[in-house]
Amino acid sequence: MKDKDNFIYPYIPNSLPEFKQSMMREIGINEVDELYQDIPKELRFKGKMNLPKPLHSEMDLKRHMEEILSKNRTCEENVSFLGAGCWRHYVPAICDEINSRAEFLTAYAGEPYEDHGRFQALFEYESMMAELVDMDVVNVPTYDGAQAAATSLRMASRITRRKEVLIAGAIHPERLLVIKNYLNPDIKVISVNYDKVSGQVDLEDLKQKVSSKTAAIYFENPTYFGCIECQGENISRIAHKEGALMVTFVDPISLGVIAPPSHYGADIVCGDIQPLGIHMNYGGGCGGFIATRDEEKFVMEYPSRLFGITRTVVEGEWGFGDVAYERTSFAKREEGKEFVGTAAALWGITAGVYLALMGPQGMKDIGKTIMxxxxxxxRKLSAINGVKAPLHDAPYFKEFVVDFNATGITVEEVNNALLKEGIFGGKDLSREFPSLGQSALYCITEVHSKNDIDHLVETLNEILTR
Structure with missing residues (x-):
């Protein structure tokens, strides 16, 4: 190669100068910059980006990436008790086998003529998910649970024509930030206190803040602290008395042992399907769902795609496609009530495989095992001198707060010491919830064996008695 500055990448044949010139002539331009003339000049980047020199062979690129990845500390090499929104659950091999098929792996959006069964797979997912949450309608997965929560609240605002939402204080802080960003500036977010003893919604504070301006009351069940909210019916009555809707964010894997929110008055149910057969991917592997009753006032406010089933012109055959497509931004574009972009359709198909594999009894069994x-x-952690677990009195599922305040050691020190022993400790809550002091959120799922838990307790005991 004579001129390295003009290196032609073998993976991008269009980068050959003669190909570029040919394409530009075809579309009637002389310079590539003409394609960006709609972007104001002051917004265009000028100069060269500070990027490392390109690697010219696939072998070098592979070696470079492996060196970077080798720095990671994974859950295969360590025992993880981290959760807080992205949890380690067992992923059956069939989930990876199905979602790696070419016709599903690129399951983003598309149209029926290049569907290859995706529409039917997503319809089956929606049907099983609706059965799990005991609602009639479920959408194609949104980007993640936080987007689903924010979209649910915007739907509630449009349905009620009100501009305030009440949000329970025991919410995932990052999810709250997404919600505030999504609702800003036209929908006001009002925080409702949580009871410091039980970890559940403070009903008295809720009663004082709800009003005729309230579009929805939102709470998570289980809460960010892992507490099961046992006051759902009371919250529903408070909401409906003022003409507001109740929106509940739920962990779907809990619904084999905990009643779905629809049973205690939820109008809109949302959540994240990551626990349903989806690997943790650097905090990703998330997909949000929204579920409602089959009523026009709800259905027509979904901004995301809904797939239904209908008879075709061919006798004995069924077709799968969009329901009320005209309500979406895909059809209305800039005139849509709410714009929807990236979907997580692949994870919807994966969750569908997981639900089909588990069945009702499997979901009950895994929920019981986790609890x-x-x-x-x-119980074992609370037996350690100076440690209290769980911190709150409410029943809990999968996660609970461990109080280290009486030990005289910070959570950061505890977690650093655990890491040296191949253990990822609980999420440090001292910054997110400073009122809890030195407390951490621990996560236990079906992947943790008795030996894993005992090893954690023994290691913690040694750290705290040094």
Whole structure:
């Protein structure tokens, strides 16, 4: 190669100068910059980006990436008790086998003529998800649970024509930031206190803040602290008395043992499907769902795609496609009520595979297993001198707060010491919830064995008695 500055990448044949010139002539331009003339000049980047020199061979690129990845500390090499929005659950091999098929791997959007079964797979997912949450309508997965929560609240605002929402204080802080950003500036977010003893919604504070301006009351069940909200019916009555809707964010894997929000008055149910057969991917692997009753006032406010089933002109055949497509921004574009972009359709198909594999009894079994293991872990941790687990009195699922305040050691120090022993400790809550002091959120799922939990307890005991 004579001129390295004009290196032609073998993976991008269009970068050959003669190909570029040919394409520019075809579309009637002389310079590539003409394609960006709609972007104001002051917004265009000028100069060269500070990027490392390109790697000219696939082998060098592979080696470079492997060196970077080798720095990671994974959950395969360590035992993880981290959760807080992205949890380690067992992923059956069939989930990876199905979602790696070419016709599904690129399952983003598309149209029926290049569907290859995606529409039917997503319809089946929606049907099983609707059965799990005991609602009639479920959408194609949104980007993640936070987007689903924010969209649910915007739907509630449009339905009620009100501009205030009440949000329970025991919410995932990052999810709250997404919600505020999504609702800003036209919908006001009002925080409702949580009871410091139980970890549940403070009903008295809720009653004082709800009004005729309230579009929705939102709470998470389980809460960010892992507490099961047992006051759902009371919250529903408070909301509906003022003409507001109740929006509940739920962990779908809990619904084998905990009643779905629809049973205690939820109008809109949302959540994240990451626990349903989807690997943790550097905090990703997320997909949000929204579920409602089959009523026009709800259905027509969904901004995302809904797939239905209908008879075709061919006898004995069924077709799968969009329901009320005209309500979406895909059809209305800039005139849509709410714009929807990236979907997580692949994860919807994966969750569908997981739900089909587990069935009702499997979901019950895994929920029961998680609750039993979490209770065992909390009991063992609480036996350590100076440690209280769980911190709150409410029943809990999968996660619970561990109080280290009486030990005289910070959570950061505890977690650093655990990491040296191959253990990822609980999420440090001292910055997000300073009122809790030195407390951490621990996560126990079906992947944790009795030996894993006992090893954690023994290691913690050694760290705290040094």
């Amino acid at each position: 039993q293991k979490a209770q065992y872990a909390a």
